[in-house]
Amino acid sequence: MNAIRDWIGKKGVLHFTLIDPDKQLPEKAGELAKLAEQYGSDAIMIGGSTACGSVTDDCTKAVKDSCSLPTILFPGKAAGVSKRSDYLFFMMMMNSKSRRFLIEEQVKAAPFVKKTGIKTIPMGYIVVSTSSKPTTVEVVGEADRISGRDVGKAVAYALTAEYFGMDCVYLEAGSGAEKPIPQEMIKAVKGRITIPLIVGGGIRDPEAAGKAVAAGADVIVTGTIAEQNTEKLRDIIKAVKAR
Secondary structure, three states: OOHHHHHHHHHOOEEEEEEOOOOOOHHHHHHHHHHHHHHOOOEEEEOOOOOOHHHHHHHHHHHHHHOOOOEEEOOOOHHHOOOOOOEEEEEEEOOEOOHHHHHHHHHHHHHHHHHHOOEEEEEEEEEOEOOOOOOHHHHHOOEOOOEOOOHHHHHHHHHHHHHOOOOEEEEEOOOOOOOOOOHHHHHHHHHHOOOOEEEEOOOOOHHHHHHHHHHOOOEEEEOHHHHHOHHHHHHHHHHHHOO
């Protein structure tokens, strides 16, 4: 079963709110999740590049105590997997040049995932460079650089993810990205794959969210702006749902 596709079939274009356990206390994470649900978000993604299991556990518990939305782990490493979550993006950073992010962290996490029974959502994660300087995920993940103009390269990586049997593709500009993923790239990738397309990073206003949806994104993810300005989060979700 492809959970993302199933949700899209029931609700149309989706919005996910991303919460980094390292950026606020569990209580604040719970408050943000509650607001996100009230505004119409469809799921809470929980994860960060440095968050460990205990921190992620506490954050996930607070989120689940505060809202009824499904929780999806989005960990930067195996140590960030929590037994409390509903789902886990079991992902491969497709354009990483490091064996660690292609397979090693997944191998470390697999026995724990099996033991706890967390539902997995296999995902091809593709980091796109839209900033003048590399984002943290580009540096840490040792990315094979894909610029906003490298449309063919992004399409090739996305097709590879589909042929590997992934349930979805995530085009990510990275936390704090200067610009969102270009519409041309979103449209090209969406036109070539048959699995759901998630887009995030650099989406700071309703206009950017609306353009991503118009270009073909099935899911919009907002993280940094959600933590900084809940009014903008509300407006972004409204724009996503208006499409």
